[in-house]
Amino acid sequence: MNASQRPVPLSQIMPPLVLGGAGFSHQVHQNPNATQTLKVLQRAFQLGLRAIDTSAYYHPSEILLGEALSHPDMRNRYSRDQYLLMTKVGRITATEFDYSSAWVRKSVLRSLERLHTPYLDVVFCHDVEFVPEAEVMEAIGVLLEMVHEGLIKYIGISGYRIDVLAQIAQRARTEFGRPLDIIQNWAQMTLQNDRLAREGLNAFREAGVTVVCNSSPLAIGLLRANGVPVGDLGDFHPAPLGLRVAVKKVADYLDQIGESLAELALRHAMRRAQAFSSPDFRIATITGITSVAEVDENLRTAQEVLQVSSEPRWLWNDEAARLGDGDIIREKKDQLLCDQVHRILGEWLDYCFPSPGDDWDVTTKKPIVASL
Template sequence: MASTPTEHPSTTATFPTQQKPIPYGSAKGQRTPLSSILPPLIFGTATFNHQYNSDPFALDTTGLVTSALTHGIRAFDTSPYYGPSEQLLGDALATPFVRQTFPRNSYCILTKVGRIAGEEFNYSAQWVRQSVARSCERLHTDYLDLVYCHDVEFVTPDDVLEAVRELRRIRDETGTIRYIGISGYPIDVLGDMAEMILQETGEPLDAVQSYANFTLQNQTLAGPRGVQRLRNAGVDVVPNASPLGMGLLRRQGVPVGALGDFHPASRELRAAVRQASDFCDEHGEKLEVIAIRFALETWIVAGGFVGSKGDPASGVPWKQESNDDVGGTKLGVSVIGVSKASELEKTMLVWRSILDGLEGGEATAVQAGRWYRAWEWSRNRRKAVQILAEGVQEILGDWFGFAWASPSPDYVYQRKQDSKDIEDADAPWLTPAASPEPVPIEGGEVGEEKNLPLR
């Protein structure tokens, strides 16, 4: 289980005793639009799982969540499919320190329903009800801010429609859910589903989350098949998840956890990414640094019209910042995932610098006592990153804009029986003692894998 959080020097400054609530309201069936309150930087906890880490129980998940909150992050994304992620996140949010300082209404919890395991799905109304109740129990909360139907490309449109209708029934009758969306990988499938739901129900989705489709390697989400089509279907917010392409865009390559190499990228695509990493090295940069900054900074603008005016994470310990402080326009919403405190610290430094470069950033930096040239530095850094990003895209060649098949061509969908109880379907989580050895990588190459990717 996660350890007790360690108070790092960056989190020991004087701080308010209690953080302010997110201004959500609901009256006569009208809810505050998600796009006015969802924070534009979301902490994704897919890393709290065995696919990204050999032993997620050994991670200081409590310390990570606490540090994220102190740096201004006010939204967390998880899923029952991410192994122990919901429980680890829930336990971290339930510590006395967090409960006293960050009331439940001061942050958002986003989770999912429908995906059970690698090739197991159940979108039935019965399963959705049980899954929502279990998520609330694991996360120690009375309500969920946003619930996605997880990986809709693996099931039928009728399945998705059934699940969405049940989620809306729960929303309207119990208030356990506030907003509803879908998530997945193939851009065209997400567009098809969003249009179908609007046509069949007369109500658009609050959110559609895509992953690995706005990165250094693939920017399809920003095009007409992506955000424009989703916006035309009435979707309010389109979060961009996995800006590193599920770990593909890293100097050390894809992460290999206790369950082996899960990534669907071919050896040819991985080889092209290694060449791009070498190119970044030649210019004194790490591929992942360029990739994360490019995706976050560019999506703020490219995804702005399907973004949000929620308070951005300031990146500065115990410094609250509003959307008005960084220009007052909607910002594209991104989901980041980290496993270590050092990764979080670096990501927050990048995010802070990106905010400094937005409209009003110069005055905000001066007012906050930061370097008066932070805005200028951010703008110049943006230009340098853009130049290297274009170089990376040239090296990727035909692999730029490529999307792998999801699901694989040989996938056969078999719906789980509705009568199966959710407790019976829960496989025990791997403990440190039971964790298998990682799959060896021979010669630095990885053969084809049939495992489905994790989000």
């Protein structure tokens, strides 16, 4: 995967599961550190999970990942062409965005330095619904320049609003004469919200996109037994109280029958991704991982869904998935569980988080301050 070579279609190399770098940030972890990151990457790479998605916004994720990837134990074992690195530009803090040409270029160069890499496999414009569309087009133009310079291989956009992502993808194809390579949408191909499958995939495919990343299959940690994650920055999760209460009822129900909400949610998201994937249009699931135990748990869950082989490189090579009798039984059981979960969620099924919300001015890219 030398960046100077003409890249193959991203759909041919994107694995079904991607390690999310937000787990190494202050947003979702109380003490992100180099030791934790190195141990997670060592275990993930050993088991074949060798695609990473992060962002400059997930501070200090890029720095920690770069230190881990350049550690002798990693550098001497894995060459750069044995893993994928994806990051993002444009979002700086919770309330600060900069999509200008100068900042996009500076941000990419900084990411290259932080990650200790000569090129990036994918760069996304981060949370595009928060800024004017014209500014997104400007940023995409800069990323395309950097593709020609050999610093980036593939480009895309990320965000929550499916309609905004589809509109920008169509406009980008028209204005630049080529489609975006990839789109990332979060928390909308989950056990709680399936709008990405119904409202996004066809629109993205029509815009020429060949890879879609479904990030946050647990809805930023909402779909688990122990509540939303609280990092150094406090409780930032957008789920309202009613949804949190409904999810707690789901978790309690599943616990009573010996099932894990987090594992069921991940299996469900990966099955949905697999159902809509084809050789020329791939859906990848990005899962947040903060510990070696979570690596093992997520890989075990993914393996149940994708295939029965225990070959360590199965996620990287993405060999043909196949189901054994036990997997078919598990899938049928899961469908019954999902049906019950949906009944418990009731009115909260397919609920969408407001993004950016009524308190945000897209034109000024600033919060709206209520007048007294």
